[in-house]
Amino acid sequence: MSSPVIRLGLRDWDHLVPLASGQVTAPGFTLRVDARDTTPDVLAEPELDGGETSFSRYVQARAAGDDRLVGIPAFVMRGFRHRCVLVRSGSPLTQLSELDGKRVGLTGWPDSGNTWTRALLRAEGVGIGSVDWRVGPLTAGESGKDRLGSRPLPPNVSVLDEGRSLQEELAAGRLDAVLTPFMPSELFTRDSRFRHLLADHADAERAYFGRHGFVPGIHLVTLRREVAEAHPDLPGVLLAALEQSKRRWVRRRRVLADTTPWLLRELTESALLFGDDWMPYGVQDNTAMIHAFCDELRAQDVCREPIDPAALFPDPALAAPAVPASAFAADH
The missing domain is CATH 3.40.190.10 (Periplasmic binding protein-like II)
Known part of the structure; x- marks a missing residue:
């Protein structure tokens, strides 16, 4: 029996290349990545099962009672402002x-x-x-x-x-x-x-x-609720696959660092400051960032409804990516 095909609309971030190219897989599912030039509107594209979504718009929707999207705490776009x-x-x-x-x-x-x-x-x-x-x-x-x-x-x-x-x-x-x-x-x-x-x-x-203690999160990955409900293990599996893709990208980038003149220096400085992972996935390692963002949306009157940060990612499988030991292996 073939595995369910999950189609995701994502911009072509380099840390998603291992996932998009099939080097990283999601056990039990076949992931298809649609590379996009701009952030897709997952709900407006019926052919998508999920994709990259504005963190702000996701929080605003959930605060207003709109739970048509299930957030995966994998912040594929994040950066200082x-x-x-x-x-x-x-x-x-x-x-x-x-x-x-x-x-x-x-x-x-x-x-x-x-x-x-x-x-x-x-x-x-x-x-x-x-x-x-x-x-x-x-x-x-x-x-x-x-x-x-x-x-x-x-x-x-x-x-x-x-x-x-x-x-x-x-x-x-x-x-x-x-x-x-x-x-x-x-x-x-x-x-x-x-x-x-x-x-x-x-x-x-x-x-x-x-x-x-964090780098601000900008966009995350979401799934349509009906897709997540049809496949209850998908959110956790997808979070783990995104984590493995990111880890493989980090390892390969450190080996293939000659893509820009000073990338190796940047990689070294980043590792010294942030440790091995400056863009952690999962709720546990993003709690402070998630709470700070929700506070700002309210303080700036972007979102007028009360926001419960704990309600954004209620699935226990999203607390931290379940990554196999093989994902930490050296890669040359």
Whole structure:
């Protein structure tokens, strides 16, 4: 009897390559990974059994009683946000606290990454209500993204006019800064009109980890509820497969480190700071991060319903990935 086929829509993160290529399997199931350029809407695509989902939108849905998706605490997109604040190259601004009272653009109001970035501003004394926020696409022509969510926006949040983009508004001086999870292509050129607000964002991020002990989670993997209920062992099996894929990716990356000039140095520094795993999966190792994020959604009024973090991942099999000893073997 053939095993059930589970189709997942995921962006092509490199740590998912072992899973997508079949090097890592999920016992009892056949996983098919649909590589996506953008985050899929799992509920809007009936051919998908699950996929990559915004952490913010997942939490908001569960808080509102919508349990059509079952979250897997595998945060396939996570990262520090200090690097995500851009200003003009000639801007006098150099600190997060200096954004108080400024005009700041961002790529989506309820987005997970932007929620974490606004949390950094709040920690520096910049209130959500003390910024003139403008929501819009980073570059002209972007479409197909829900930037506003389903709730009324605060009075100090407005939407860019059709045809305008955050990067051009910033370049023209109509914005003082932009919050974006992805960088405009010209940032990687010598004559870029933009720079990071924080000259040494890596140093600020190391300090953040020292205070909080986690790297913020942005996206997680979800399954349709009917799929999870039809296969009760699938969530735990999928969590373990994602963990094994990540571990194999880490091992292979340390061997094949010549993909960028200084990757080996980055890998060494990361291991010294974070230990063997800077992006742990499972509820146990993400409890502090999950609670902090839920607190921010409430504090920023992105989510108005009470949030019970314990209700987000109630399946005991999701406490920690059940990884076989073979997954820790050396790989050359």
